[in-house]
Amino acid sequence: MITISHDEIDAGALIRAAQRPEMGALVTFVGTVRDDDGLEAMELEAYEEAAHEELTAIRDEAMERYAIDSVDIVHRIGRLEVGETILVIVVGAGHRKEAFPACEYVIDRLKQTVPIWKKEYRAGDETWVAGEAGSRKE
């Protein structure tokens, strides 16, 4: 499942949905809004059609590179408060040795290529988060 959603993400439900009898490992990454230097809220914006395509491509890359059985990614957009879940990645595999690096690969690639942006709100201040990568020259 690859989803960009305005709704709260239930990590437990995603893990249960991903589970198959042949999986001995379900490695899950949950990214949340951190209380960072007085952060009050965060607004996430996406180029939704392109972001969905990029997430699908990342899933396909991970499936090719690692001996895993599934990759599910749900990324939230809209306004989030501190502590709320931004995204959940669930990687299912026979063994943890493949699932851990595959999960890390997915989040690292997501941060490099998927067209999603964050705006941080603090008292009297709003700032776009500088992208980690993805300038035109890269």
Place this chain on the structure above:
Amino acid sequence: MKVRVRAFARFREIFGSEQVIDLPDGAGLDVLLKRFAERREDGRAALFDGEGRLLSHVVLMHNRRRVGDAAVSGTALADGDEVAVFPPVAGG
């Protein structure tokens, strides 16, 4: 021909989320970007340096495919195309 330009994040705040720009047939991405920039008072400074070069942190997609730095001037457009303009990504 008509080309749809979508802007995101900081560029959405400057240009609005979407504009449809009328161009002569055969015009390329470089022509579109200049027309697009001219639509806002501070549009040129947001996208180009003092010598008219596109700033390196302006990311472009043409029909949802990234346009590399070398391809900007050589990308041909067609009626109904979609171009996206955005800053470096920051999801996750």
